[in-house]
Amino acid sequence: MNAVERTPLQEQRRGLAITAFTFTLWGLVPVYWHLLKAVPSQQIIAHRIIWSTVLVVAWLLISNGTGWWKQIAAQPRALPTLALSSLAIAFNWGLYIWAINAGHVIETSLGYFINPLVSVVLGVVVLKERLRGLQWLAVACAALGVTWLTVDAGTPPWIALGLACSFGLYGLLRKMISVDPVAGLGIESLYLFLPAIGFALWSEAGHGGGFFGGWGWPNDLLLILGGAVTALPLIGFAYGVKRIPLSLVGILQYIAPSLGLLLGVFFFREPFDSAKAIGFAAIWVGLLLFVSDSVYRSRKIPR
Numbered sequence: 446m447n448a449v450e451r452t453p454l455q456e457q458r459r460g461l462a463i464t465a466f467t468f469t470l471w472g473l474v475p476v477y478w479h480l481l482k483a484v485p486s487q488q489i490i491a492h493r494i495i496w497s498t499v500l501v502v503a504w505l506l507i508s509n510g511t512g513w514w515k516q517i518a519a520q521p522r523a524l525p526t527l528a529l530s531s532l533a534i535a536f537n538w539g540l541y542i543w544a545i546n547a548g549h550v551i552e553t554s555l556g557y558f559i560n561p562l563v564s565v566v567l568g569v570v571v572l573k574e575r576l577r578g579l580q581w582l583a584v585a586c587a588a589l590g591v592t593w594l595t596v597d598a599g600t601p602p603w604i605a606l607g608l609a610c611s612f613g614l615y616g617l618l619r620k621m622i623s624v625d626p627v628a629g630l631g632i633e634s635l636y637l638f639l640p641a642i643g644f645a646l647w648s649e650a651g652h653g654g655g656f657f658g659g660w661g662w663p664n665d666l667l668l669i670l671g672g673a674v675t676a677l678p679l680i681g682f683a684y685g686v687k688r689i690p691l692s693l694v695g696i697l698q699y700i701a702p703s704l705g706l707l708l709g710v711f712f713f714r715e716p717f718d719s720a721k722a723i724g725f726a727a728i729w730v731g732l733l734l735f736v737s738d739s740v741y742r743s744r745k746i747p748r
C-alpha cells in the first residue's frame with residue numbers, strides 16, 4: 446500500500462484542491478508582476494528573493510525549529526547541490542519577470558509547456574533513464590513544434606527555451622538529492638539572500654531607488670507581498686503533492702501555462718496568429734502523448 450492509499454479520502458480531496466489552486470495562482474501571477482512594470486526587473490527579483498526568504502525561513506523555524514537545517518547539512522552533497530539549484534531558479538525567476546514586463550507572456554507560457562519534455566530529455570542524457578516509444582514520439586512532436594516556431598519567427602524562442610531549460614535543470618538538481626521541498630527552498634533562499642539584499646542596498650545608495658521609496662508606496666507594498674506570491678504557492682504545492690498521485694500532479698501542472706497563454710492573448714493582447722497556433726498545437730500533441738503514457742503506466746502498476 447503506497448502513501449497515497451494510506452491517506453484518507455478527505456486528505457486526498459484537500460490535496461487535490463490545494464494543488465489545483467496553486468497551479469491556478471501560478472497561471473495568474475503574470476498579472477501581479479505586470480503591476481510592477483514601473484520597477485526594474487532586477488529590483489523585482491531582488492525583493493522577491495528577500496521577502497520569500499523571510500517567509501520561508503520563518504515558516505521552517507516555526508514548524509520544525511532548526512531540524513530542517515540539520516537534516517540537510519547531514520547530507521554531504523545537499524548543500525553544494527542546493528547552491529547550484531539556487532542559481533538555476535534565480536535565473537528562471539529573473540528571466541520570467543523580465544519577459545512578462547517586456548511583453549512576452551505567451552512565450553513564457555510556451556516555456557512551461559516545453560519544460561516537462563525538457564526534463565525528460567535531461568533524465569535520458571544525465572540520469573541515463575530510458576524512454577518508451579510513445580515518450581520518444583512526444584519529445585519529437587515538441588521538437589517539431591519548437592522548430593516550426595523558430596522558422597516562423599526567424600529566430601529560436603530563446604525566452605521559452607531559457608525558462609524550460611533553467612527549470613528543467615533546477616528539477617534535475619533537486620532530484621539528485623533527497624530533501625524536503627520547502628526545506629530545500631529555504632536553503633536556496635539563504636544562498637541568494639545576501640546577494641539580493643546587497644544589490645538592493647547598493648542600488649538604493651547609488652541610484653536613489655533600490656530598496657524602498659523609489660517607486661511609491663503601492664509598489665513598495667507589492668514588492669513585499671511578492672515574497673508571499675513566491676513562497677505560499679510553493680508551500681501549498683509541497684503540501685498537495687504528498688496527498689495525490691504524481692500522475693495527477695503531472696496533469697494539473699498544465700493549468701499554469703494554459704492560463705498564461707490565455708492571459709497573453711486576451712489580457713495582454715499579444716499577437717497569436719495561425720502560424721504560432723500550429724507550433725503550439727504540435728507541442729500540445731506531444732504533451733498529450735506524454736501525459737497519456739504516464740497515466741496508462743501508472744494504472745498498470747500493481748497496488
